[in-house]
Amino acid sequence: MPAFDELPLADGLWTGLRSPEGTACAIAVDQGRIAWIGAPDGVPPAHANGPRHDGQGALVTPGLVDCHTHLVYGGHRANEFALRLAGASYEELARAGGGILSTVRATREASEEALFDSASARLRSLLAEGVCAIEVKSGYGLALAHERKQLRVARRLAQAHGVTVRSTFLGAHALPPEYAGRSRDYIDLVCREMLPALHAEGLVDAVDVFCERIAFSLEETERVFQAAQALGLPVKLHAEQLSDMGGAQLAARFHALSCDHIEHLSPAGIAAMARAGTVAVLLPGAYYTLRDTHLPPIEGLRAAGVPLAVATDHNPGSSPALSLLLMVNMACTLFRLTVPEAIAGVTTHAACALGLQDSHGKLAVGRAANFVLWNVQEPAELAYWFGQRPVRCVVRQGRIAEGSP
Numbered sequence: 589m590p591a592f593d594e595l596p597l598a599d600g601l602w603t604g605l606r607s608p609e610g611t612a613c614a615i616a617v618d619q620g621r622i623a624w625i626g627a628p629d630g631v632p633p634a635h636a637n638g639p640r641h642d643g644q645g646a647l648v649t650p651g652l653v654d655c656h657t658h659l660v661y662g663g664h665r666a667n668e669f670a671l672r673l674a675g676a677s678y679e680e681l682a683r684a685g686g687g688i689l690s691t692v693r694a695t696r697e698a699s700e701e702a703l704f705d706s707a708s709a710r711l712r713s714l715l716a717e718g719v720c721a722i723e724v725k726s727g728y729g730l731a732l733a734h735e736r737k738q739l740r741v742a743r744r745l746a747q748a749h750g751v752t753v754r755s756t757f758l759g760a761h762a763l764p765p766e767y768a769g770r771s772r773d774y775i776d777l778v779c780r781e782m783l784p785a786l787h788a789e790g791l792v793d794a795v796d797v798f799c800e801r802i803a804f805s806l807e808e809t810e811r812v813f814q815a816a817q818a819l820g821l822p823v824k825l826h827a828e829q830l831s832d833m834g835g836a837q838l839a840a841r842f843h844a845l846s847c848d849h850i851e852h853l854s855p856a857g858i859a860a861m862a863r864a865g866t867v868a869v870l871l872p873g874a875y876y877t878l879r880d881t882h883l884p885p886i887e888g889l890r891a892a893g894v895p896l897a898v899a900t901d902h903n904p905g906s907s908p909a910l911s912l913l914l915m916v917n918m919a920c921t922l923f924r925l926t927v928p929e930a931i932a933g934v935t936t937h938a939a940c941a942l943g944l945q946d947s948h949g950k951l952a953v954g955r956a957a958n959f960v961l962w963n964v965q966e967p968a969e970l971a972y973w974f975g976q977r978p979v980r981c982v983v984r985q986g987r988i989a990e991g992s993p
């Protein structure tokens with residue numbers, strides 16, 4: 589596999605493209621950036637004479653954005669999948685020391701190199717399907733050295749694969765065994781030592797907490813958010829996944845970029861998110877894997893004008909999913925999103941959930957060239973097919989990274 593900087597440049601005029609609205613279009617790429625977009629008969633002379641790439645009628649969309657993943661971890665949890673099939677619940681497994689903590693054990697044992705290799709293999713699956721920006725959370729180390737190891741891998745993935753990676757510190761994901769019964773002390777460690785040190789090392793783009801009865805309380809979440817705010821870092825929240833904790837209202841007070849999962853989100857939570865402009869990140873892979881039946885309040889979110897994003901939530905416990913298009917399908921089938929909502933969910937709104945609205949999720953002049961050519965006739969096919977990859981070509985950070993026009 590060639591190194592990213594050995595891949596062919598995408599510079600030149602891309603013709604034979606169709607926009608999701610059904611109009612013919614062309615894109616000029618210059619030095620890796622979108623220099624012009626418009627109708628094929630309006631190409632400015634400056635872009636008419638360079639290299640040409642004929643999309644042969646392909647649908648073009650912005651590069652996809654996977655705005656919630658836990659991509660870096662050791663081991664896997666297929667055994668728990670089998671236990672859940674036999675009747676155990678996600679919460680029971682967590683309370684018995686399995687769940688997140690079993691991945692913490694495997695991640696602590698793994699070297700940085702082993703974590704990089706396994707995460708790279710998973711990342712390649714997502715990239716092959718058109719992902720051009722991705723969030724990677726820590727949260728399986730739960731000790732400074734091991735959280736650092738995860739976040740360093742996140743930074744290295746960006747370099748090695750030529751993909752935008754936002755790294756989110758999720759030190760408050762679960763209580764590590766050595767702090768059993770001492771939740772307050774662990775939150776002190778997260779706020780006073782881990783977060784400042786990792787931030788000083790340039791490893792943190794945002795801060796997340798798992799606010800839940802099997803994880804951290806509202807008050808503990810607030811302390812982590814205050815520590816993030818003091819360092820000028822944006823926050824996000826694993827909110828109302830298994831119960832309504834009121835986390836969304838708290839997150840909104842801190843102008844959170846997103847609240848994620850939100851199956852049990854209340855009307856008050858929706859109103860708070862709408863006021864704060866917080867994105868609702870829907871994770872149908874976790875809903876499906878845990879055989880959840882409590883649907884997120886889509887109608888209420890829609891009515892309140894809360895932007896809806898969709899992500900894989902890739903993790904070894906609740907969502908071992910490596911296809912963002914499958915999540916688009918599930919968001920439509922399980923959560924009843926419309927096709928345009930689901931596509932916005934993995935482009936524009938996903939970019940907002942990462943604070944990347946000025947660089948990703950839309951095709952616009954001046955931005956780095958991140959776009960996907962699809963072998964489909966109409967946008968609905970992106971949500972309709974599952975189990976195949978209708979990707980023709982991916983332009984990522986100005987290079988032809990997958991396939992060819």
Ligand SMILES: N=CN[C@@H](CCC(=O)O)C(=O)O
Pocket residue numbers: 658687688691798826829874901903904905906907
């Ligand atoms: N809900 C909390 N965290 C992850 C699951 C982590 C795990 O089970 O390992 C999630 O987003 O689903």
Ligand SMILES: [Zn+2]
Pocket residue numbers: 656657658826901903
């Ligand atoms: Zn998650």
